[in-house]
Amino acid sequence: MPVNPAHTALWPAPHASGAVDATVHVPGSKSVTNRALVLAALAAEPGWLRRPLRSRDTLLMAGALRAMGVGIEEGVGPDGSGEAWRVIPSGLHGPTTVDVGNAGTVMRFLPPVATLADGPIRFDGDPRSYERPLNGVIDGLRALGARIDDDNRGTLPLTVQGGGALEGGTVEIDASSSSQFVSALLLSGPRFNQGVEVRHTGSTLPSMPHIRMTVDMLRSIGAQVDTPESGGEPNVWRVTPGALLGRDLTVEPDLSNAQPFLAAALVTGGTVVIPDWPVRTTQPGDRLREIFTEMGGSCELTDRGLEFTGSGSIHGIDVDLGEVGELTPGIAAVAALADSPSALRGVAHLRLHETDRLAALTKEINELGGDVTETADGLTIRPRPLHGGIFHTYDDHRMATAGAIIGLAVDGVQIENVATTAKTLPDFPDLWTGMLGN
Incomplete structure (x- = not known):
């Protein structure tokens, strides 16, 4: 090459x-844009994403969701007030291959989404992406009922054998190496049959503001989330199953x-x-x-x-x-x-x-x-x-x-x-x- x-x-x-x-x-914000894309793709109705970041990581996320069947139309908002993306949820499906580049949010947030697809979704990316840990997401999804082929490496490349649904429930993971492991499971949690309860077992948890961002954005589109800050147990987050609303969101x-x-x-x-x-x-x-x-x-x-x-x-x-x-x-x-x-x-x-x-x-x-x-x-x-x-x-x-x-x-x-x-x-x-x- x-x-x-x-x-x-x-x-x-x-x-x-x-x-x-x-x-x-x-x-x-990349972090807001990519979380918003995932949530809009999982919603029960279309939504708008205003002033999205257009960068390699966000275009990889949009491209990956499109490959899985989501409609993402780029244009201007309904009132003509600058760039906006219209996200139109649809039936997620494979077989397809997703390019994650070297984007942590794409490689970690989308395997849980892929469990909801009909058919296999393969994830691949840049050489460096093979060195970045995914074990928290892979092990967590397996415990919740998913079938994932990764040759037991805990890294990319991998294939999620989407079954159209995931049972969900309670899972213990060690997110010491990345708070994205927690966010990944929470973002798709409302669509799991039993929702999800994520219990972090590690000694440290970096980047807590990013988990708070995930929780805030879930709540903004109708999800019910219990967190340590809202009176729950330390290091435990619980998302109730339910439909997500299509929203009109402006990115900070x-x-x-x-x-x-x-x-x-x-x-x-x-x-x-x-x-x-x-x-x-x-x-x-x-x-x-x-x-x-x-x-x-x-x-x-x-x-x-x-x-x-x-x-x-x-x-x-x-x-x-x-x-x-x-x-x-x-x-x-x-x-x-x-x-x-x-x-x-x-x-x-x-x-x-x-x-x-x-x-x-x-x-x-x-x-x-x-x-x-x-x-x-x-x-x-x-x-x-x-x-x-x-x-x-x-x-x-x-x-x-x-x-x-x-x-x-x-x-x-x-x-x-x-x-x-x-x-x-x-x-x-x-x-x-x-x-x-x-």
């Missing part, structure tokens, strides 16, 4: 000549993808405004307001959106990122430019993400002259004067944006395969140079 030249090209990360002053419209901006732009304000001592920042949200990226303020910035929610301003100084931070692990690469990049050391904790599970993010961050920052050490569950970062060089991305979108952040302050940084940002943030290079007025 020929190598895509975009994957080997080097992108000179723009160096900031002064303080940034920009308004950046961040595209919609992806707050995690706002991170590099907020970091630019911090690194350059400038101001960045992110319009439409929600007052209340389950997105993990909302923690950036607190974390980046502690690292030297200040922010305010106004009629314009979130206004974030850097002070001209960056301070180190000691922080547990267990619930917001996806923010780690950007925080590590800022920490490498700080005036004091940082300790990023609670993110051992990042070794199983798009790449081993802890090893990748350590290697790439250190090759620019940094001093980063891996710990059992995170990173210790001691700021050092950095120099230019190639910053490798490992096909990981958040590695690419981390390198761009460093490039603001360090001349001569070149990002290998910046095109990988299309996974969740289309047109990142143009957004980035536009922010800088280039």
Whole structure:
């Protein structure tokens, strides 16, 4: 197979000549878009998804659902107010093959959906997808009555032998390596004959905000969900069987993808405004307001959106990122430019993400002259004067944006395969140079 030249090209990360002053419209949330697509596909009636993110991961999700028989029409909303997708549920069926790429939400959320299809659904993806754990979903579905052929690997490729329905019931899983195992079973749970009760047996559970997002979205379309926060047992979620309603949903901006732009304000001592920042949200990226303020910035929610301003100084931070692990690469990049050391904790599970993010961050920052050490569950970062060089991305979108952040302050940084940002943030290079007025 020929190598895509975009994957080997080097992108000179723009160096900031002064303080940034920009308004950046961040595209919609991948996490919300992909959950909304799954729920709309399982609903009893058609629904609208407004301002969806169009990125590799979301287009893979839409393509996978289409392959299983769901109608997804792209166009404008019923009132002509911008892009919207019309999702038309239909009988799920195979045989078909689903391409998951390297999208965790696709490879984990859709096998439970496939159990409801008539016929076999095969799941395959990028080489890296074969290394990402799926055992929580596979073992959980088998315990609930599903037939899955994976040659006992606990990873892709695999085939779900859809039987048109799934009995459901109570299942114990260890979701220590990914909260997506819990979300995957909850999303399809209303369609299982007995619903589902998911009991997490592991010692840790990363990215709890993503589970809260799943629960909130289920409730918004009529599902009954009992959670630890609503008085249930710790680490137990219960979804009652029942029909899901077709809804008209508007996707929030992806707050995690706002991170590099907020970091630019911090690194350059400038101001960045992110319009439409929600007052209340389950997105993990909302923690950036607190974390980046502690690292030297200040922010305010106004009629314009979130206004974030850097002070001209960056301070180190000691922080547990267990619930917001996806923010780690950007925080590590800022920490490498700080005036004091940082300790990023609670993110051992990042070794199983798009790449081993802890090893990748350590290697790439250190090759620019940094001093980063891996710990059992995170990173210790001691700021050092950095120099230019190639910053490798490992096909990981958040590695690419981390390198761009460093490039603001360090001349001569070149990002290998910046095109990988299309996974969740289309047109990142143009957004980035536009922010800088280039």
